[in-house]
Amino acid sequence: MAVAELSTSCTKTHSSQLSLSSSYSSRFSHHFRRSFRPLPTTRNPTISCSVASDQVQTPIPVQAQDLKGKSECYGVFCLTYDLQAEEETKSWKKLINIAVSGAAGMISNHLLFKIASGEVFGPNQPVALKLLGSERSIQALEGVAMELEDSLFPLLREVSIGINPYEVFQDAEWVLLIGAKPRGPGMERADLLDINGQIFAEQGKALNASASPNVKVIVVGNPCNTNALICMKNAPNIPAKNFHALTRLDENRAKCQLALKAGVFYDQVSNMTIWGNHSTTQVPDFLNARIKGLPVKEVIKDHKWLEEEFTEKVQKRGGVLIKKWGRSSAASTAVSIVDAIRSLITPTPEGDWFSSGVNNLLKLVVYSRSVYTNGNPYGIAEDIVFSMPCRSKGDGDYELVKDVIFDDYLLKRIKKVYMPVSFWCKGDCSSEIREGFQGLPQLNFGLDMSFSEAELLAEKRCVAHLTGEGIGFCDLPEDTMLPGEM
Ligand SMILES: NC(=O)C1=CN([C@@H]2O[C@H](COP(=O)(O)OP(=O)(O)OC[C@H]3O[C@@H](n4cnc5c(N)ncnc54)[C@H](OP(=O)(O)O)[C@@H]3O)[C@@H](O)[C@H]2O)C=CC1
Numbered sequence: 001m002a003v004a005e006l007s008t009s010c011t012k013t014h015s016s017q018l019s020l021s022s023s024y025s026s027r028f029s030h031h032f033r034r035s036f037r038p039l040p041t042t043r044n045p046t047i048s049c050s051v052a053s054d055q056v057q058t059p060i061p062v063q064a065q066d067l068k069g070k071s072e073c074y075g076v077f078c079l080t081y082d083l084q085a086e087e088e089t090k091s092w093k094k095l096i097n098i099a100v101s102g103a104a105g106m107i108s109n110h111l112l113f114k115i116a117s118g119e120v121f122g123p124n125q126p127v128a129l130k131l132l133g134s135e136r137s138i139q140a141l142e143g144v145a146m147e148l149e150d151s152l153f154p155l156l157r158e159v160s161i162g163i164n165p166y167e168v169f170q171d172a173e174w175v176l177l178i179g180a181k182p183r184g185p186g187m188e189r190a191d192l193l194d195i196n197g198q199i200f201a202e203q204g205k206a207l208n209a210s211a212s213p214n215v216k217v218i219v220v221g222n223p224c225n226t227n228a229l230i231c232m233k234n235a236p237n238i239p240a241k242n243f244h245a246l247t248r249l250d251e252n253r254a255k256c257q258l259a260l261k262a263g264v265f266y267d268q269v270s271n272m273t274i275w276g277n278h279s280t281t282q283v284p285d286f287l288n289a290r291i292k293g294l295p296v297k298e299v300i301k302d303h304k305w306l307e308e309e310f311t312e313k314v315q316k317r318g319g320v321l322i323k324k325w326g327r328s329s330a331a332s333t334a335v336s337i338v339d340a341i342r343s344l345i346t347p348t349p350e351g352d353w354f355s356s357g358v359n360n361l362l363k364l365v366v367y368s369r370s371v372y373t374n375g376n377p378y379g380i381a382e383d384i385v386f387s388m389p390c391r392s393k394g395d396g397d398y399e400l401v402k403d404v405i406f407d408d409y410l411l412k413r414i415k416k417v418y419m420p421v422s423f424w425c426k427g428d429c430s431s432e433i434r435e436g437f438q439g440l441p442q443l444n445f446g447l448d449m450s451f452s453e454a455e456l457l458a459e460k461r462c463v464a465h466l467t468g469e470g471i472g473f474c475d476l477p478e479d480t481m482l483p484g485e486m
C-alpha cells in the first residue's frame with residue numbers, strides 16, 4: 001500500500017474516535033531510529049499506524065507507559081525517522097513545536113503552508129505543527145492536515161490536530177492564537193470582549209500548564225490587544241514580555257500608503273510605528289517613520305494629508321478591504337504574522353524598528369506589534385498591551401526603542417503621555433508638554449475615549465473578571481471598530 005493510502009486509512013480510524021475524545025496530536029522522534037515505527041494514540045491505545053518505505057504494519061497495541069509524554073499523530077506524520085541518518089538532514093536544527101489556534105480558519109489557511117515551507121523559521125529548521133480547532137471545525141482541520149500531507153514539505157515533520165488546548169499547547173515554543181469569534185451584526189464591542197476573552201483566558205491557563213516556559217505568543221484573534229492581556233494574565237508562569245498582539249499588518253498597511261503617496265517602492269519606508277490598539281483608534285506614526293532614510297515630513301510635504309487622510313486610511317484599511325472582498329484580510333494578515341515572527345528571530349536592521357503590541361515591563365528598544373506596557377519609556381499607562389516600537393537581536397526577545405520623538409499631534413492621539421528627560425519634543429510643543437519636562441510625572445490630555453490608550457484602559461476594566469482583577473465593568477464610551485469594521 002502506498003503511503004498516501006495509509007495516511008487516509010489512519011485518518012478514517014481517527015475520525016471514528018472524534019466524538020469520544022478531545023484531540024488529535026502527533027509525535028515526531030528526533031532520535032535516531034531508522035525504522036518507521038507505530039505511533040501511539042492516547043485516546044485509543046490499541047490503535048496506531050505506521051509504515052515503512054515499502055510496507056505497512058498492522059496496528060500494534062501500545063503499552064500505557066509508552067504514552068507518557070507522548071501525543072497522537074495525524075496520517076503520514078505518525079512516522080518517525082532518524083534525521084541524522086540522512087545526509088541532507090544531518091545539519092538540521094532541533095525540531096520546534098508551533099501551535100496554532102483557529103487553524104481551520106482563513107488566515108491559517110495561508111499561514112500554515114508558509115511555516116511548513118521553511119519560509120518563516122528557515123531552511124534548516126524542521127517544524128511540528130500543532131493545530132487547535134473545535135468540535136465545529138474538527139472535520140475541516142482534518143482537511144487542513146490532509147493538504148499539509150499532500151504538500152510534501154521536507155521540513156514539516158509532525159502535524160497534530162486537537163480541540164483541547166492543554167494537549168495541543170504541550171511543549172509549544174511558538175503559539176499563534178488566531179481563532180476568535182467574529183463580531184456579528186449588532187454585536188457590541190463589550191460582547192465580543194467577553195466572548196473572546198473567555199476563549200483567551202482558557203488558552204492562557206492551558207499555556208501556563210503545558211507550553212514551553214519561554215513560549216512566544218502572538219495573539220491575532222480580535223480584539224487582539226485585550227485578548228493578549230487576558231491570555232497573559234492567565235499564564236503567570238510565562239514571562240509577560242513574551243505576549244504580543246499583532247499590529248504588524250497595520251504597520252505594513254501604513255508603509256504601503258506612505259510609499260504610494262511618495263511615489264517610491266515600499267521597501268524604502270522604514271521606522272514605522274503603530275501606537276496603541278489594533279482598532280480604529282490606532283496611531284500610525286508618520287513623525288518617526290522614514291522614506292529613503294529621510295523623515296516622512298521632509299519627503300511628503302502635504303502634512304494635511306498625513307494628519308487626516310493617511311491616518312484614517314490605515315485605521316480603516318481592513319474595512320475597505322472587507323467591502324471589496326466580502327471577507328477580512330487573510331493572506332496579508334498571514335504575511336504580517338510571518339513578518340512579526342521573523343522580526344523576533346532575525347536581528348533588526350541597524351537604525352530600524354518594528355511595531356508590536358506589548359506590555360510595559362520592557363527595556364527600551366524599537367519595532368511595531370502590540371506588546372505589554374509595563375516599564376515603557378513613553379509614559380503610556382502600565383499593564384495594558386499597547387503597540388509600540390521594538391527592536392530585536394534575533395533571539396526571540398525584544399526591547400522598546402528609545403530614540404523616538406513626539407509632537408503635539410502624536411501625543412494627543414496616543415493621549416496620556418509622560419516624557420522622560422531622555423525624550424524631546426520637536427517643533428511647536430504645547431505648554432502642557434513643556435510643563436511635563438519641568439517635572440510633572442504624567443500628562444493627561446483629557447479623557448477623550450477615542451484615544452487608543454483610553455480605549456485599552458476601558459477594555460481592560462471591561463474584562464477585569466477574566467484577568468483576576470475584580471468585577472468587569474464596561475464603560476466603553478463609544479463603540480469603536482476593529483480595523484475590519486466600518
Ligand atoms: N490582528 C490583526 O491584524 C487581524 C486580526 N484578525 C482576526 O483574526 C481572527 C481570525 O480571522 P480569520 O482566520 O479570517 O477568521 P475565520 O472566521 O476564518 O476563522 C476564525 C476561527 O475562529 C474560531 N472561532 C473561535 N470561536 C468562534 C466562535 N464562537 N464562532 C466562530 N468561530 C470561532 C473558529 O475556529 P474553531 O472552530 O476551530 O475554534 C474559526 O475557524 C479574527 O478574530 C479576526 O478578526 C483578522 C485580520 C487581522
Ligand SMILES: O=C([O-])CC(=O)C(=O)O
Binds near residue numbers: 319484
Ligand atoms: O476586523 C477584522 O476582523 C479584520 C482586521 O482586524 C483587520 O483587517 O485589520
